[in-house]
Amino acid sequence: MGRGHMARRNTNRRVGIADVAEKAGVSHATVSRVMNGNAAVDPGIAARVRAAAVELKYQPNPVGRSLALGKTDTIGIVVPDLANPTFQAILRGLSIAAAQDGYRVLIADSSEVTSEEAILAGEARRRCDGVVLCAPRMADAELEELAPTLHPLVLINRTTIATNTPSLSVDYGQGIQELAQHLVSLGHRRLVFLSGPEHSASNRQRLVGLDQFRAEHPEIELELLHGGSNFDSGHESTEAIIASGATGILAFNDLVAMGLLSGLHERGIRVPEDISVTGFDDIPFAKYTTPPLTTAAVPINELGSLAWRRMREQIQQAGEASIQAQDEFSPRVEIRKSTAAPALRPAS
Amino acid sequence: MGRGHMARRNTNRRVGIADVAEKAGVSHATVSRVMNGNAAVDPGIAARVRAAAVELKYQPNPVGRSLALGKTDTIGIVVPDLANPTFQAILRGLSIAAAQDGYRVLIADSSEVTSEEAILAGEARRRCDGVVLCAPRMADAELEELAPTLHPLVLINRTTIATNTPSLSVDYGQGIQELAQHLVSLGHRRLVFLSGPEHSASNRQRLVGLDQFRAEHPEIELELLHGGSNFDSGHESTEAIIASGATGILAFNDLVAMGLLSGLHERGIRVPEDISVTGFDDIPFAKYTTPPLTTAAVPINELGSLAWRRMREQIQQAGEASIQAQDEFSPRVEIRKSTAAPALRPAS
DNA sequence: GAATCATGAGAAAGCGTTTTCTCAGAGCGT
DNA sequence: ACGCTCTGAGAAAACGCTTTCTCATGATTC
Structure with missing residues (x-):
């Protein structure tokens, strides 16, 4: 009984626009108006509504708003x-x-x-x-x-x-080229790129950048090793890197470089004395590794x-x-x- | 003209339940029923509705659902x-x-x-x-x-x-005590706690943990230095740490410890030979610092x-x-x- | 003083769902 | 065959809000 079949719900209900309207003695339309400052509303009424709102701690339901407004x-x-x-x-x-x-x-x-x-x-x-x-x-x-x-x-x-x-x-292609260039200008002649996930778009970009680099530096030996994109994959590549005989390593990103750094350290290989390592991204931790990581900083x-x-x-x-x-x-x-x-x- | 004052909106409108209902020749209530599998609905009709839904690529609007269901x-x-x-x-x-x-x-x-x-x-x-x-x-x-x-x-x-x-x-209190204990059992007698933000609840816990530690180890000198909760604050504390003359440092957390590590490195202080440093949290990077960081691991x-x-x-x-x-x-x-x-x- | 206008508030539609209510029709028993 | 229950589908209310539409009131103008 009662008016609607859902009237019971109104107990312990969150306070809604209707409650404010009732308390202020206006329609909910008016409450909405003052809450959103949309149309002109009599200052006296507006004040009454606002008072009622704070007193009831009314907070518009965002879901209702979203539905009405069509935006979330x-x-x-x-x-x-x-x-x-x-x-x-x-x-x-x-x-x-x-x-x-x-x-x-x-x-x-x-x-x-x-x-x-x-x-x-x-x-x-x-x-x-x-x-x-x-x-x-x-x-x-x-x-x-x-x-x-x-x-x-x-x-x-x-x-x-x-x-x-x-x-x-x-521009990963450019970045990786600059890193390679940096290594070459230091005197490195044998590099390896420790690549990232096979289907990664940014890895492909690095690859084309390196192709271009190869074209410009035919004298440089640049090998490619497959890896992943995280710490562990860098760490796991340690042996392969050592075996490659390269002196300059371009890691896919900083994470990989850090994993590699730690692997090399465990093996007693000194960085940069024995092997130079570069990362990519310049994550916040890159400058705190030991040694601090040379990398390509993206903003x-x-x-x-x-x-x-x-x-x-x-x-x-x-x-x-x-x-x-x-x-x-x-x-x-x-x-x-x-x-x-x-x-x-x-x-x- | 038209039936409602918003009829125009129906152009370029996202497909809604009503469209599916119309296409399947049923009411939207029925569409809702088959989409949610709530009530029994004739298999033939259900199939028709489902077909219409996929054909129109119907996807229920979550905002509408949220409003009706009262959950998001x-x-x-x-x-x-x-x-x-x-x-x-x-x-x-x-x-x-x-x-x-x-x-x-x-x-x-x-x-x-x-x-x-x-x-x-x-x-x-x-x-x-x-x-x-x-x-x-x-x-x-x-x-x-x-x-x-x-x-x-x-x-x-x-x-x-x-x-x-x-x-x-x-239990930061316990963790910091165990770290302190670890340092003491290594032979350290002068410790400093490089504390975190003043009002941090977890910092307070560390403090009470250390009070307890003090009570149990009156022979240990434990100083308190104020710091922050990030890299930079750890780095900035380097001089104060050195000046303290302590050999064992309990950093507020791993970030602070890492900043300190890098500061000490710059100053030529060797860790752990000259000073021991501990962190807290065991963030993923902690095991890759140089040297790898002794810390209290929270899961x-x-x-x-x-x-x-x-x-x-x-x-x-x-x-x-x-x-x-x-x-x-x-x-x-x-x-x-x-x-x-x-x-x-x-x-x- | 009557007609026009501006102002502002209420009624109601609309947003897109779910769910209750209601009722038509089918199936069953006697 | 008649009435009963049961199944299942449509009508409509509900969710909580915004906004359009409409109309009353008081102000303005000739």
Whole structure:
């Protein structure tokens, strides 16, 4: 009995707009108006409403708002691995920048499972006003197909052919060339590139950069060793690196370099006296390794905040489809102590 | 003209339940039923609906669902600083564990601004089904008052008096005692504790642990130096540490220890030959520093997943208020290479 | 003083779902 | 055959808010 079949629910219910309206003796429309300052409302009434609101500790339900407004004030980010400092930094920069504009970020960790990325991104998009996607291993075709469905979208380290999705990328090809150049100018003649995951887009970029390097430096011996993208894979490559006889090692990234550093240390190989090692990314820890790591610094903190700026641009100009910026960062070689001239030219 | 004043919107509209219903020739109620498998529905009709759904690529709008269901399948986490590996690890563990149960996580970084934490937590709570709160510096009174309003809540490294909010904490007091004990048993007699942020709850715990240690070891000289919680503060303390004349340093955490390590290295002080240094937390990088860091390992990956488990318990037993578990982890001392017997007993 | 206008508040539709309520029709027993 | 129960589908309410529409009231103007 009672008026509605759900009347009972109203006990222990969270305070809603209706409660405020009742207390202030106005309609909920008016409450909404004063809360959002949308239309002109009599100052006296407005004051009464506001008083009622604070007294009841009224806080608008964001889900209701979202449904009515068609926006969630939330953006999603999908990353392949939250354990990677690079993605941690992007997430952090994004979160802080977005927060400044009143947006929150929802995170989706694909745990390196490439096949899940598209699904996660889609789900995130439905819950959020936009998505920033880090999917280094997703196939180009899949990305191309997925991108338009995600629309407010910004890509990290990937680009699409269609020019309407902004992307931020790092010129890994140039960075790795500069690192190689650095080693060569120190006197190294035998290098090895300890490569990253096979299907990683950024690894491919490094590879083409190194091809170019080879073309320009035919005198340099540059070997390629397969590895992964984390500590352990760097550590596991220690023996192979030693066996290679190279004096200069280009590790896929800082994590790999650090794993390698620790492996070499265990084996009693001195860095940089016996072998020079470079990383990539300049994660916060890179300058605290022993020896401090020579690496290619990518402006990791800016990436996140710029990602947000690009996202915001899209959200604001909703509709008016325009060509989006494709930002590319040039890494800057950060010479520290893990590289030096090779001690003696080894017999070749 | 047209039927409603918003009819125009229906162009370029996302496909909704109504579209599926129309295509399948049923009511939207029926579509909902087959999508959720809630009530029995004729297999033939169900098939028709499902076909229509896939053909239109229908994906239910989560905001609509959330409003109707009163849940968002999302939990929030508020952390003081996403740059800290400890919180990164908690976030990661939480995110992965929650994802396994179909939940997502929304992140709120308070950027160390204690006064924002309560607000952020409140906002997060309104958007989510629960909140996990890391607020090491929030005043006890404020926490006590805030906790009930956040209800499905799990606290990290904080506890409340009211026994109905689960909390996960690390026994920092015990851990620091064991580290001190370790140094003493190596032969150190002059120690300094390089403390963390003044109002940090976990710092206070370390302090009481050390008081107890002092009581048990009146013969040991234990000085206290004020510091912070990150790399830089550890680095900045280098001179003070050297000046202290101590041979065994208990750093607030691994970050501080690493900063100190690098500062000592720059000054030519050898670790562990001249000075022994310990950290706390055992962040992933701790075993790759040079020398590898002796530290107290907290099961950082478990923290996140256990936080989710406790959260899930609360979400499931919604209503039936029961006493919640207060989990406490005992850190395990991880002896590596940054600690050793002091070279010579310095003149005292 | 009557007609016009501006102001501002309430009624109601709409956002996209789920779920209750209700009722038509089929199947069954007697 | 009649009425009964049962199955299953549609109508409509509900979730909590925003916003359009509408209309009353008081102010303004000729």
